[in-house]
Amino acid sequence: MDIDDFALDPSFAHLNHGSFGAAPRHVLKRQDELRREMERDPDSFFATVLDRIAKARHEIAAFLGSDPEGLAFVTNVTEGVAVALNSVPLAPGDEILIGDHIYGAVEIAARRTAARTGAKVVQVTLPGRADGEWTGEQAAETFLGAVTPRTKLAVFDHITSSTARLLPVRRLVDGFRALGVVTIVDAAHAPGMVDVDVSELGADFWTGNLHKWAFAPRPSGVLAVAPQWRDRVEPVIVSFFQRDGFPRSVEFQGTRDYTPWLAAPHALAFATPEVRVRNAALVARGQRILAEIAGLVPWRSDPELSMRVLRLPPGIAETTEQAEALSADIFRQLGCHTGIKPWPGAGLLRLSAQTYNHDSHYTHLATGLRTLLKR
Template sequence: MDIEDFSLDPSIAHLNHGSFGAVPCRVRDRQDELRREAERNPDLFVSTLFDRVAKARTEVAEFLGGDPDGTAFVANVTEGVAVALHSVPLGPGDQILMCDHAYGAVDIAVRHTARRTGAEVVTVTLPGQYDGEWSGEDAARAFLDAVTPRTRVAVFDHITSNTARLFPVERMCEELSAAGVVTVVDGAHAPGMLDLDLNRIGADFYTGNLHKWVFTPHSAGVLAVSPEWRDRVVPLIPSFFLDDGFPRSLEMQGTRDHTAWLAAPHGVRLLTDLGARKVRERNASLAARGQEILAEIPGLTPWRADPELSMRILRLPEGMATGYDEAEELSAEIYHRLHCRVGIKPWPRAGLLRISAQVYNREKDYERLAAGLPAILN
């Protein structure tokens, strides 16, 4: 596939796929067909939703190695994490573990839950925060060492968003569960980027986005729930379907636009037709090459990378983009001057530059960025 197979502007080097993904034209066309169908006969369309959403959910869950009866569609990981935290009884004295590499919206959800319930947030600080030399095993050990008799929930990433690192989630779920801790995994980037087996991972709650790496429309995500928690899931919005239980109580809400979910299997099939393993390996290799090209620029320091991931990190020069506003300004300048889209993440002491690789990217995209970036950094 090339950039012409997407609706992306071909004059821009799109190197930030990890933020919002991109919808292939053939999947977008299928969603448009579904929307037209809904507008032609709304009553008939809504009357078919139960079965059609269930069928789509089954196909997606099986692709992810999950149980269709234990999987629900959600809009995104932000919703999935919020539902999980809303469903676990918490009170004063309880502790919620969270990582200092957590995604911003997850951080907000955890702290909102703490304020609502009186629970305490315990932030797990990973070693090597500045140089990125920590490993997944270091992360697992830091979480496990932070568990106390008051620890009730642990919220952690499968792949960190800001720092593009891989956690050993299967081991973490097993050991945290053995300690009596409820596990909530932010798998925003994992579906499509990794060969997932949700049943093997064994999280109490695992939520992932499909619009990033599975070629689905936006507002398509999943929440997989372990058998012991399914009857205790509490939707954020109670509706007519509240008594139907999980997963329908989460999915069916009046005039919600369900077409992204109904079109999701078409993204799965496209990825399967291309060869999911081939796509994953190709993207990871290209992201590594992109990091090598950019590492030649004075002042950029490549961070340690997990080789199977399609994202890479380089640390910016000391003192640059350490705050959100500065990071946004640098990102905008790179776009306006170079017509390149990258992720600039604020980080202590020096911000981070995150690049992604997807099927529409070529080595020349990273070369374009590398050619113009030194002038901006200087």
């Protein structure tokens, strides 16, 4: 697939797939057909939509290695995390364990849950904070070493967002379970980027996006729930089918737009192992190009991922305002979309690679960025 297979503007270099994703034209065509069907006969569409959602869910479950009865569609990981947090009983003095690479919205949700329940958020700092030089085992030891008798819940990433690192999910889930700690895994970037077997991972709650690396229309995500929690799931928004329990209690919300979920199975044909291998190799070359031409410092990376990170020079993009300004300058002057993230003591540039990207995109960014940063 190339840029012509997407609805993207070909005059820009889209190097930020990890933020919002992009669905192929073929998938968008299927979604448009579903929307036209809905508008032609809303009564018939909504009368049958639950059965059609269930069919789509079974196809997505097979792709993710999940029990279809333990999987629910959600709009995105933010919703999935919110449902999970809403379902775990917490009391004053309980601790919620999070890491310092956590996605911002998930941290906010954890802290709001703590404020509502009287629990306390404990944030652990992974080693190598300035350069990403930590291994999966070091990350596991840091997380598990922070558990106390008050730790009730651990929220951690499958793949970190700002820093593009793969965490040892199975090691963490097993370790936390042995210590009696409930697990919520933010797997926003996992579906379609890495091989996933949700049942084998065994997390209490695992939630991922389909519209990032699995080529589905926005917004579409899933929430997988372990058997012991399914009867205790509390949706954030209560619907008519609350009485049916999980997953319908989470999925059905009246006249919401269900077409992204119904079209999601049509996207799976594009999320192949060959695409993942190609993207991982391309973004590795992109990282080297930015390092060699623009002089940026590569962070440690995981070879199977389609995202890589480089550190910007000192004093650049170290705050949210600076990062947003640099991102706007890069787009305005170079015609490139990138992921610029503030990080303590550094600004980070996150690169993505998708089938519509080529080496020339990274060379163009690197050459222009070298000049832009000198100013």
